[in-house]
Amino acid sequence: MNGAVCGYGAISPNSYKANLFPQDSIIFWQALETSVGDFNDGSSSPDEGITKLHSLGTTVGIVDGHIEYMKTLTFIALGNERRKNRAWCNPGTVDGRAP
Amino acid sequence: MKKLRLFGLFCALTVNFVACGHKQDATGALEKAAMAMEETPVTTPAPAPAAQPTPAVEAPAQAAPAPPPAQELKQALASYKAGQMEDAVTRLHNLRSQTSMTPAQKMALQDTIAAVTTEIYGLAAKGDTRAIAAVKQWEQMQTNSH
Numbered sequence: 001m002n003g004a005v006c007g008y009g010a011i012s013p014n015s016y017k018a019n020l021f022p023q024d025s026i027i028f029w030q031a032l033e034t035s036v037g038d039f040n041d042g043s044s045s046p047d048e049g050i051t052k053l054h055s056l057g058t059t060v061g062i063v064d065g066h067i068e069y070m071k072t073l074t075f076i077a078l079g080n081e082r083r084k085n086r087a088w089c090n091p092g093t094v095d096g097r098a099p
Numbered sequence: 100m101k102k103l104r105l106f107g108l109f110c111a112l113t114v115n116f117v118a119c120g121h122k123q124d125a126t127g128a129l130e131k132a133a134m135a136m137e138e139t140p141v142t143t144p145a146p147a148p149a150a151q152p153t154p155a156v157e158a159p160a161q162a163a164p165a166p167p168p169a170q171e172l173k174q175a176l177a178s179y180k181a182g183q184m185e186d187a188v189t190r191l192h193n194l195r196s197q198t199s200m201t202p203a204q205k206m207a208l209q210d211t212i213a214a215v216t217t218e219i220y221g222l223a224a225k226g227d228t229r230a231i232a233a234v235k236q237w238e239q240m241q242t243n244s245h
Contacts, residue, residue, distance in 0.1 A: 034210070034214075035209065035212055035213035035216060036216050037188075037219075037234075038241070040238045041241070047196060047205075048195070048209075073203070073206070074202075076206055079205070082198045
């Protein structure tokens with residue numbers, strides 16, 4: 001789950017309501033299964049990567065309730081951006097990242 | 100005879116698949132990623148759009164620019180080879196938050212982190228004190244970063 005839901009820990013154990021997110025925000029994805037160190041808790045930041053079990057892409061869950069297919073490199077490119085986007089979507093910060 | 104040839108082909112393919120599916124060791128993964136960082140020029144991070152003001156959280160990063168990814172990865176490799184696992188995981192964690200790499204380079208970095216952490220977690224489970232310290236360091240950084 002995207003840690004943006006709790007502001008990457010900033011408002012934990014509370015969480016932001018769904019209507020505070022842009023409706024195309026990515027909330028769920030399958031973590032990179034080979035990276036054991038990323039399973040320290042139940043949430044991830046977008047720069048932690050995404051599964052490669054499904055070849056070139058996988059499905060991701062969006063805050064409005066739908067799922068969609070996304071290429072692995074597209075997701076990584078989103079995680080590589082320095083501004084708020086579909087993956088970095090923390091409502092509490094300007095750049096969508098951890099405060 | 101035809102069946103024998105088919106059997107030989109099957110064996111060759113099996114050996115090939117097994118060889119390709121072999122888990123990469125941490126040092127090899129680090130070396131491979133360091134090469135990938137050097138081969139492809141590092142992209143300059145795109146400036147933020149004018150409509151979005153630069154957030155205050157970026158100010159410290161701009162004040163002290165991060166070292167180039169290739170150099171940082173080489174340092175991580177050297178630290179790992181020297182048994183300084185804490186330093187290696189710290190460098191890898193810092194690298195992951197850098198945005199100056201291409202998506203392909205970032206993917207190579209994530210594979211490297213996966214290989215290194217898998218090896219360190221394995222050593223920690225066997226009671227290696229340096230690995231245990233590195234695991235603690237890694238998890239603390241993970242918790243603080245999100």
